[in-house]
Amino acid sequence: MFGFARLSGVALIATFAGLPAVAQDLVFTVTNQSGVDLVELYASSADAASWEDNILAGQVLPSGASGEVSITGAGENCAFDLRMVFSDGDVIEDSADICSAPSYTIN
Template sequence: MRKYLLGGLAALALVAAPVSAFAEDLTFMLTNSSSLAVKSFFTSPVGVDKWEEDVFGDNYLPSGNQVNVTIADGRDVCTYDMKFILEDDSEYTENDVDLCSLGEYTLSDSE
């Protein structure tokens, strides 16, 4: 009986592991109020010295539009650095943004 119970607990732990990864996802609304489209968007937790992969991939965020962004990196952090590459290849970087407390971020020309 004990052998089956331990095997059942191990199987339960394997099934529960992927579910806990989803609990770490961070979702926020990104609004592009700038005059240019955003063609690439990178994030990185504060203190990490390299950018994660492009959140948009092959997509882009046109001027005047917004999108829900999910950072599914499995980390339990709220503060990120963000880098935007605009359609004219100019770059804008914002550091130390607490996305959990904000719940949204707006990029504008006055940045």
């Protein structure tokens, strides 16, 4: 899943480019055990009014695969809302504390 990790970091750098340079990156692993390919993934701060850019940026996370996601400039923020869109059109929205559990499995 090297390509997923590299592209996700690039997409998020643009998303959080306006934050102070002292903000820390937050890295977590997404595992897709849904049985369907994941085609879009959004991670926005729980207090954000809208979704950030699609982390996958045109890539696909196949069912059974894992990929590392880096949220650049997350700082102390750990609470994120996640929106996942699958190749069959299904959408799942969830919340996660990425700091206490640095991995997220889609079932």
